[in-house]
Amino acid sequence: xxxxxxTPKFQVLKTxxxxxxxxxxxxxxxxxxxYRQDPGMGLRLIYYSASEGTTDKGEVPNGYNxxxxxxxxxxxxxxxxxxxxxxxxxxxxSGGTAYGYTFGSGTRLTVV
Amino acid sequence: SQxxxxxxxxxxxxxxxxxxINCTSSKTLYGLYWYKQKYGEGLxxxxxxxxxxxxxxxxxITAKLDEKKQQSSLHITASQPxxxxxxxxxxxxxxxxxxxxxxxxxLHILP
Numbered sequence: 693x694x695x696x697x698x699t700p701k702f703q704v705l706k707t708x709x710x711x712x713x714x715x716x717x718x719x720x721x722x723x724x725x726x727y728r729q730d731p732g733m734g735l736r737l738i739y740y741s742a743s744e745g746t747t748d749k750g751e752v753p754n755g756y757n758x759x760x761x762x763x764x765x766x767x768x769x770x771x772x773x774x775x776x777x778x779x780x781x782x783x784x785x786s787g788g789t790a791y792g793y794t795f796g797s798g799t800r801l802t803v804v
Numbered sequence: 805s806q807x808x809x810x811x812x813x814x815x816x817x818x819x820x821x822x823x824x825i826n827c828t829s830s831k832t833l834y835g836l837y838w839y840k841q842k843y844g845e846g847l848x849x850x851x852x853x854x855x856x857x858x859x860x861x862x863x864x865i866t867a868k869l870d871e872k873k874q875q876s877s878l879h880i881t882a883s884q885p886x887x888x889x890x891x892x893x894x895x896x897x898x899x900x901x902x903x904x905x906x907x908x909x910x911l912h913i914l915p
Binding site for chain 2: 725727732733734735737740750782784788789790791792793794795796797798
């Protein structure tokens with residue numbers, strides 16, 4: 693099925709460890725996004741990529757880095773994980789605001 | 805900055821009853837999006853509203869955007885257990901803008 697695929701689905705990290713969340717879409721969308729979802733906070737934008745080769749900060753970028761590897765893939769990296777980064781992370785892609793976003797199923801990350 | 809307020813934060817209704825969720829923006833919108841999220845899963849796109857006064861339906865779910873394009877209501881008729889989940893509204897100020905999201909409304913349906 694066409695869509696957005698995120699890996700892994702679950703991850704537990706120790707404080708200070710690093711990891712990369714992977715996201716790939718097969719809909720030929722130009723734009724891709726990373727959000728985090730926390731209880732009572734809704735979805736907050738971390739980083740986005742309007743097109744291949746470009747990335748921009750969103751609302752909560754501190755502690756994260758991203759790479760738009762090609763048109764299909766957009767990864768999110770935590771260089772030194774902190775407990776405050778415990779969250780559910782969603783990747784999304786879009787062919788234009790007129791069509792909304794397509795979301796992946798999420799990565800549940802716990803930092804201990 | 806753009807703010808999006810959803811109300812109520814949580815809603816518990818008896819199966820078969822109707823309900824309404826509201827989403828209010830501090831600014832005029834280009835587009836208003838409704839998503840549903842089942843607990844522990846990803847977001848499913850329900851519908852997008854763009855024109856003032858526009859109304860759309862998806863099965864038993866109807867959403868409307870007011871004439872000023874600053875407020876939307878989502879209405880569920882004869883609620884069912886399958887309607888349970890988190891409903892999020894999202895908004896974009898212009899065609900090239902990013903979508904920002906409200907904090908969501910948790911809906912529980914009692915059998």
